[in-house]
Amino acid sequence: xxxxxxxxxxxxxxxxxxxxxxxxxxxxxxxxxxxxxxxxxxxxxxxxxxxxxxxxxxxxxxxxxxxxxxxxxxxxxxxxxxxxxxxxxxxxxxxxxxxxxxxxxxxxxxxxxxxxxxxxxxxxxxxxxxxxxxxxxxxxxxxxxxxxxxxxxxxxxxxxxxxxxxxxxxxxxxxxxxxxxxxxxxxxxxxxxxxxxxxxxxxxxxxxxxxxxxxxxxxxxxxxxxxxxxxxxxxxxxxxxxxxxxxxxxxxxxxxxxxxxxxxxxxxxxxxxxxxxxxxxxxxxxxxxxxxxxxxxxxxxxxxxxxxxxxxxxxxxxxxxxxxxxxxxxxxxxxxxxxxxxxxxxxxxxxxxxxxxxxxxxxxxxxxxxxxxxxxxxxxxxxxxxxxxxxxxxxxxxxxxxxxxxxxxxxxxxxxxxxxxxxxxxxxxxxxxxxxxxxxxxxxxxxxxxxxxxxxxxxxxxxxxxxxxxxxxxxxxxxxxxxxxxxxxxxxxxxxxxxxxxxxxxxxxxxxxxxxxxxxxxxxxxxxxxxxxxxxxxxxxxxxxxxxxxxxxxxxxxxxxxxxxxxxxxxxxxxxxxxxxxxxxxxxxxxxxxxxxxxxxxxxxxxxxxxxxxxxxxxxxxxxxxxxxxxxxxxxxxxxxxxxxxxxxxxxxxxxxxxxxxxxxxxxxxxxxxxxxxxxxxxxxxxxxxxxxxxxxxxxxxxxxxxxxxxxxxxxxxxxxxxxxxxxxxxxxxxxxxxxxxxxxxxxxxxxxxxxxxxxxxxxxxxxxxxxxxxxxxxxxxxxxxxxxxxxxxxxxxxxxxxxxxxxxxxxxxxxxxxxxxxxxxxxxxxxxxxxxxxxxxxxxxxxxxxxxxxxxxxxxxxxxxxxxxxxxxxxxxxxxxxxxxxxxxxxxxxxxxxxxxxxxxxxxxxxxxxxxxxxxxxxxxxxxxxxxxxxxxx
Numbered sequence: 023x024x025x026x027x028x029x030x031x032x033x034x035x036x037x038x039x040x041x042x043x044x045x046x047x048x049x050x051x052x053x054x055x056x057x058x059x060x061x062x063x064x065x066x067x068x069x070x071x072x073x074x075x076x077x078x079x080x081x082x083x084x085x086x087x088x089x090x091x092x093x094x095x096x097x098x099x100x101x102x103x104x105x106x107x108x109x110x111x112x113x114x115x116x117x118x119x120x121x122x123x124x125x126x127x128x129x130x131x132x133x134x135x136x137x138x139x140x141x142x143x144x145x146x147x148x149x150x151x152x153x154x155x156x157x158x159x160x161x162x163x164x165x166x167x168x169x170x171x172x173x174x175x176x177x178x179x180x181x182x183x184x185x186x187x188x189x190x191x192x193x194x195x196x197x198x199x200x201x202x203x204x205x206x207x208x209x210x211x212x213x214x215x216x217x218x219x220x221x222x223x224x225x226x227x228x229x230x231x232x233x234x235x236x237x238x239x240x241x242x243x244x245x246x247x248x249x250x251x252x253x254x255x256x257x258x259x260x261x262x263x264x265x266x267x268x269x270x271x272x273x274x275x276x277x278x279x280x281x282x283x284x285x286x287x288x289x290x291x292x293x294x295x296x297x298x299x300x301x302x303x304x305x306x307x308x309x310x311x312x313x314x315x316x317x318x319x320x321x322x323x324x325x326x327x328x329x330x331x332x333x334x335x336x337x338x339x340x341x342x343x344x345x346x347x348x349x350x351x352x353x354x355x356x357x358x359x360x361x362x363x364x365x366x367x368x369x370x371x372x373x374x375x376x377x378x379x380x381x382x383x384x385x386x387x388x389x390x391x392x393x394x395x396x397x398x399x400x401x402x403x404x405x406x407x408x409x410x411x412x413x414x415x416x417x418x419x420x421x422x423x424x425x426x427x428x429x430x431x432x433x434x435x436x437x438x439x440x441x442x443x444x445x446x447x448x449x450x451x452x453x454x455x456x457x458x459x460x461x462x463x464x465x466x467x468x469x470x471x472x473x474x475x476x477x478x479x480x481x482x483x484x485x486x487x488x489x490x491x492x493x494x495x496x497x498x499x500x501x502x503x504x505x506x507x508x509x510x511x512x513x514x515x516x517x518x519x520x521x522x523x524x525x526x527x528x529x530x531x532x533x534x535x536x537x538x539x540x541x542x543x544x545x546x547x548x549x550x551x552x553x554x555x556x557x558x559x560x561x562x563x564x565x566x567x568x569x570x571x572x573x574x575x576x577x578x579x580x581x582x583x584x585x586x587x588x589x590x591x592x593x594x595x596x597x598x599x600x601x602x603x604x605x606x607x608x609x610x611x612x613x614x615x616x617x618x619x620x621x622x623x624x625x626x627x628x629x630x631x632x633x634x635x636x637x638x639x640x641x642x643x644x645x646x647x648x649x650x651x652x653x654x655x656x657x658x659x660x661x662x663x664x665x666x667x668x669x670x671x672x673x674x675x676x677x678x679x680x681x682x683x684x685x686x687x688x689x690x691x692x693x694x695x696x697x698x699x700x701x702x703x704x705x706x707x708x709x710x711x712x713x714x715x716x717x718x719x720x721x722x723x724x725x726x727x728x729x730x731x732x733x734x735x736x737x738x739x740x741x742x743x744x745x746x747x748x749x750x751x752x753x754x755x756x757x758x759x760x761x762x763x764x765x766x767x768x769x770x771x772x773x774x775x776x777x778x779x780x781x782x783x784x785x786x787x788x789x790x791x792x793x794x795x796x797x798x799x800x801x802x803x804x805x806x807x808x809x810x811x812x813x814x815x816x817x818x819x820x821x822x823x824x825x826x827x828x829x830x831x832x833x834x835x836x837x838x839x840x841x842x843x844x845x846x847x848x849x850x851x852x853x854x855x856x857x858x859x860x861x862x863x864x865x866x867x868x869x870x871x872x873x874x875x876x877x878x879x880x881x882x883x884x885x886x887x888x889x890x891x892x893x894x895x896x897x898x899x900x901x902x903x904x905x906x907x908x909x910x911x912x913x914x915x916x917x918x919x920x921x922x923x924x925x926x927x928x929x930x931x932x933x934x935x936x937x938x939x940x941x942x943x944x945x946x947x948x949x950x951x952x953x954x955x956x957x958x959x960x961x
Contacts, residue, residue, distance in 0.1 A: 066108040067125040069132070070101050075376075080105050082296030084155025087396050094375065096368055096393050100136050101150070101300035102129040104268065106157070109294035112272045126268075130299070137301055142171035142260025145179045149193070149302040152267035154274060156295040159397055161516045162491040163283040164295055165204045165274040167267040168337060169197035169302060173258040177241075189307050191237035192229075196337060198244040198256055201263065205270040208251045216243045230335060264299070271297045279491045285878055286498055286521065288921075303392040305385040306337050310358070313338045316351055316365065316382045318373040321401040321519055322455060324408030328352045328366070330382075331509035338383060338394065341509070347528055348509035361391045372396055377418045378427070379409055400519050402458055403432035404594050411597040421604045422953055428601055429950070430920035430943035435459070435522045436598065437580075437939070439571035441558050447565040450543045450555070453504070453529030456515035458560040461502025461524035462568050464552050467536045469496025471551070476500070477869070483555055485541055487534045489514040497523060502557040504564060506532045506541070524559035532564075580629045580942055602942065605949025606630070611926065612933035613944045614690070616913060618642065619678070623685035626938040630945050633690035633781070634682070635845065635935020636913035639762060640698050642678045643671075652703040655755075656737070657729050668761040675762060679769035683780035687773070690781045692845060692913070692935075693766055694824065695759050696751055697787040699742040707734045743850075743859065748788025748824075752798050759786075763802045767809035767817055774815050783820045785845055790829045792836040799840050824913070826850035831893035835900035838908055844901055845935070846894055848914030848922075852881050855890050882915070885922040895929050902930075911935055920947045927951035 073081045073089030081089065085103035092098045104126070111119045134140050139148035149171040154164035172180065172194045181190035199217075203210040217229065220240050224231055232240070248256045257263050274280060275295045284291060305313035316330030330351035333340050341348060355362040365384060368391075372380045381399030385392045401409065410424035419427075441460045463481035466472045469492065472484045476499035484500040486493060488507040497503055497517060502524035505514045509528055518525030531544040539551040549555065549566070556569035578584040579595045614635030615626030619642075623634060643652050648671070655667035682691060705713075710731050717723050737746070752759035766782050773780040784802055789795045799821050810817050823840075825831050826847030834844070853860055860882055871877045885891050894912075901908045911933040916922035918940030926934050927948060936944050 064107065064119070064121070065125070066105050066119050066122050067129050068103050068105065069129060070098060070103070073103065078157045079293075080107065080296075082106055082155035082157055082298075083159055083397050084153060084395055085296045085298050088298065088300070090375075091372075091393050091396060094371070096371075097391055098393050099301045099303050100133055101298060102126075102133065103155070104297040104299070106294040106296050109272045109275060109296065110292075112269070113276060113294065126299075130264075133299075133301060141264070142173055142176045143179065144175045146183055147171050147176035147179045147260075149180070150264065151298075151300045151302055152264060152271060153298045153300065154271045154295045155298050156275070156289075157293050158287070158289050159400065160280060160283050160287075160289070161400070162513045163274075163280045163494070164277065165267075165271045166339075167197070167200050167204055167263075167270070168339070169193045169200075170263045170267055171260040171302075172197045173260065175258070176260070184304075184307060186307055188234040188237065189304065191234050191241060192232075192306055193304065193337075195237050195241045195244055196339075197263075198241055198248065200339070201267065202244065202248045202251075202256070204274075205266050206248060206252050208248060212247050212251070213244055216240065216247065268297050268299075271295060279494050281875065282494055282498070285872065285875070286494075288878065291875070300394070303385045303387045303390075303394075304337070305333070305387065306335055307388055309334050310388050311386055312336055312354075312357075313341055313385045314348075314351060314354070314383075315341050316369060316384065317399050318369045318380045318382075319399075319405070319409055319412075321379060321381070321399050321405055322458060324401070324405035324412065326412070331512075332357075338385065341512070347507055347530060358386060358389060361386050361389060364391050368393065374418070377413060379405070400516060402519050403435040403522060404458060406432050407436070407597040407601060408594060411593075411600055414600075421600075422608070425601055425604050425608065425946075425949055426953055428946070430923070430947040431522070433576075433598070433946050434940075434943050436576040436594070437574050437942070440560070440574055441556065442570045442572045447556065447567050447569045449563055450547060450549070450566050451529040451531040451564040453506075453526040453562045453564070454509060454515070455558075455560055455562040456512075456527045457503075457518040457523060457525035459502065459522075459524030460569070460571050461500075461557045461559065462554065462571075463501040464554055465541070465549055466496070466500075467534070467539050467541075467551055469493045469499075472496035473499045483557055485532075485534055486514070486536070488512060489517070497521065502526075502559065504529060504532075504555070504557050506530060506534045518559075524557055526557050526559055526562050526564060529562075529564060581625075582628055602630075602946060605946045607949075608952045609945065609948035610952050611923070611931065611944075611948040613941055613948060614692075614911065614913075614933050614935040615938050615941060616917075616935055617682075617938060620681040620685045622938055623682055626941060627685065627689075629938055629941040631689075631938065631941050632933070633692075634686055635692050635911050635917070635933060636785075637682060637691060637693045638697065639675070639693060640696055640702075642675060643703060648674055649703055652700075653730065655758075656700050656703065656733050661756075664755075664757065668757050672761050672765055675765035676769045676772075679766055679782070680772055683769055683773045683782065684778060686781075688779045688781070690783055692783040692785050692822075692843075692911075693762075694785045694787050694913075695762050697748050699745055699747045700737055700751065702742075705730060705734070707731075707738065710734060741859075743853070749786050749790075749794045749798060750788065752786070752801075753794065759798055760801050760805050763805045764809060767806050767819065768813070770817055770819065771809060771813040771815040774817075775813070783822060783843065785822050785824055785843075787824045787847070788826060788850070789823045789837060790827045791833065792840055795823055795837060795840045820909075822909070824850075825894075825897050827854055828893060831897040833900075834897035835904045838901040838904035841901075841908070842905075843909035843911070844897065846897070846910075846912040846914065846931075848885060848890060848894075848912055848916045849882065851893065851914070852886065852890050855886070855893065856881060884919050885916045885925050887925055891925055891929070894926075898930050918944050923947040924951040924954065927955065 070089050070092045073086055075086050075090035078086045081103050088098055108119055108122055134148055137148050139146050141148045149169050151168045152170055153166045177190050177194045181187040199213040202208040245256045305311045312334040313336050314332035319326055320329045328351050331341055331348035332351050332354045333348050379399040381397050383395040406428050410427045413419045414424045439460055463483040465485050466482045467485055472482050473495050475482050481501045483502050483504055484496045485504045488505050503514050503518050505527045506529050512527055514525055515527050533542045541549050554567055556565040575595055576598055612632045614633040615631040616636040617623045617626050617634050618638050651670050658664035658667055714727050714731050770780040770782050786798050802821055820842040822843030824847040825844050910931045912926055913935040917934035918936030923934055923944055934944050
C-alpha cells in the first residue's frame, strides 16, 4: 500500500525525516500479532454493501452504520471499510497484513467501475475521503482526509467535470491543507495564517469571497509550506495519497488526543480503528450545495423537533470545526425544500430503526441529498433521561432498556447547582446553549494555561474562537467552554456534551483575541485573562463575574422540597423519578449511607438510603469540649484517670447514638469503633512546641501543655496509618471499645423502651487476624450482656469487622468464624494493596501515572478489579464458605462510584455504602448492574 511511518511520542513532529527516509512497510510473509499469526485468508476489507450495524467491533461505528444505511436503501455514496483488525495488525507489527494491499486494490477497482471514474485520473477524476471510525464515537480525536485524488493534473479535470473552476481549486486547497496537517505533520497554524492573509489581501473575512485565482495562488502557497516543512513536494500520485492517509488514520488511534479522550471516556485502548474509503460528494459546489449535521431530537434538552446545523457551499469539516457560523437546520426548508423533506423522512426512519436519538451527517450536492454518517448521538445528561422515558412512552423500548441507557454519572451531573434566574450580574454575551450547566471560573485562552491553572486549584473557563481536537486537555481541565464561533454541532459542543461540560458556542458578540489574551464585548468591554465569568450552558448567557447558584431541581426532588407534580424543566424530574423507581425495583444491592450524625442520616433517608453502612465514631469527638475529654483519656497514666475520662465520654457518645438511631429507626446502623491514630486528637506538634517554648521563655510554663507535648512525642509515628490505630487501640487502651459499645447498647435500649426500632451493628476496624477480633468480641459480648441485664431490654446487635488489610482478605475464612458481617474498607485496602499513601501520591505522581497510561483511572476513584478486586472476591468466597449467612458490604468511597457498584454486584455483596449525596447514583447503578447480570445470564 505504500509507506508507513513509525509511531511514537514524537508523533507528527518528525514529518520531514519520515518523508525523506520513506519508511517502507514490511511485506514478507504473514505478519505476526502477539504470538499468533494472522491467517492469510482473513478478510480485512468490506464493501458498504456487505456489513451491518451489528459489526461495530469489526467495521467500527462509522463503517457499520454506513453499511446499515446502505442496506436500508438510503442514499449513501459507495465505498468500503478497512477493518479494525487491519489496524491492530498494523500497530502491533509495524506492517500491514499481507493481503491488505490486494484487497484495497480490488475494492478500489470495483468502486471505480461503479462510479465510472478512476482515482485521480486527469479528465474524470474519482475523489475519495479517508475517514477514521472506531467502535465508540470519538468526535474529532482521530484523522480524516477529504478530496484524496486531487493533484496538479486532476484539478483541471475536476473543474471541467463540474463546470466550476472555483470549486475545484477550493477542494484542492482543502486537500493540501488537511493532508499537510493530518498526514505530513505540518503545523496547522501555518495554513490558517496563509488563508487569513489571502482573505485580508482580498479585503474579506470569508473564504467564500476568494475566487478561483485566489484559491489557485493559495494552493501554491500551501504546497510551498509542505515543501519547506517536510523537505519534499506534496505527493501527486493519488494512490500514494490514499495509502499515506490510511496509515495516518491507523497511527492516529495512538495519538495523544485519542489516548486522552479514551482515558476520559473509559474506552479500551486495544480496539483499534476502522478506515472508511468513501467516494466524495461535494457540498462546496455552489449555493445549491451544502453540508450539515442533524439530530433526530435535541441532544441538549431531549426535545422532539428539527435540530441541527447547515452550511451552504461548504464541506463537512466547516460545520464541525465551527469556522463559519451555521444556519439552523430549519432554514434548509426555505433553501431546498425537496432535500429538506427527504432528510426529515430519513431522520424519522433512522430513529425508528435504531430506537434512539440519531446523529446524522449529510451533504447536498446540487440538490441531491447524500447520507455520510449516522450514529447514536451523544447527549447531555438531561436529554438522556428525557429521551429514554420518551421512547418508553412511544413504545419503542421498555423500562429495562431505558434504565440501561442512562448512567449514574449522568445523574450526578443533573445534581449540580444552577444559576439563580433572578441574578442581576452583567450579561456580556449570549450564544448557543450547547451543553447545560452553571460554570464559573477565570478566563483562559489556551489549553496549556487551562491545565496549568487548574492543577494549581483555579477554576477556569476555556475561551476560544472555536475549539479543535488539540484543545481536549484544556476542555477536560476547564469548568466550562465558551466559543465565539460554531454551532450546536461544532467540535466544542459535541465533545462538551459527551463529557458533561458546560458549553456555550457561537457567542458572536465576543471578539476573541488569543494572541493578546483578551476578549472584547460588542459594547467595547475588555475582559482579560484571569477575569472571572459565569457561563450558563442552559440559556447560552455569559455573565461578567460570579453569578449566585441554586440547588438543582433534581436535588430538590430528592430532598423533598420540590413542589409535588411540578413539570420542572420539561419533565426532567418526572423522568428521573420513573427511572429511579425502576432501578429500585430491579436492583439486588441495598444502598446505605456513610453518615455520622442525625443531619446526614436524615438526608440519607430522603435520598433513599436503606440504612447506615458506616458511622465513624471518631467524628463524634471533633468538638472542642469532646476533644478535651479525649486529651484527658490520652494523658491518663493510671486506671482511675482513664476510667474517669471514659465515663465522661460515655454519655456524650450515647446521646449521639440516640439521635442517630432515631433518624434511622427501623434500618440498620453500622457503627465503626474508633479507628484513627490517637495523635489526630492532639494539637499539632509544631504549634504545641512553639507554644511551650514561648511559655518557657516567659518563665510561665503550662503544665498541661507540657504533658500534652510529651504525649504527642510519645505517640508520634513515622507512618501512623500503619501504626497504633483501629483494633490495636481497643486492645492497648483498656475500656475504650467497651465504653463505645456500652454507649451504643444503652442508646439502643433507650430507643427500644421509647417504642423505636433501633438496629445497630458494631464494626471493629483494621483487623488483620482472627485472634484480634476474638479478643474484642469477648469484651463486646460482656458489655452487651451487662446492658441487657441492667435495662431489661434484649439486644440483638451483630458484631463484625472491616476487611481493609490484605491479610484480612486472605484469611477471611478464619476471620468469618468470629464475624457476623464483613464491610470492605476499600480506601485502606487500596492503600495497603498498592503501597500508596493516598494523601501523598495523588498530589505527587498520580497525574504522571494517568498520562503515561499506567492507570486508566485512579484506583481510589474506581475499584482496581485485578488487584484489590481479586482480594474482595477471595474474601467473599472464603468468608461465606465458613459462614453462609455472612452479610457483606462495602463502605469505602468506591461504594458510590458507578463502575465499582457494578463490580460489587458481580462479587456478590449485599450492599454498598456511600456519602448521602451519592446515594441516588448508587441506587441507579445497582439497578443497571442487575439488568446487566440478567442479560448476561440470558445469553
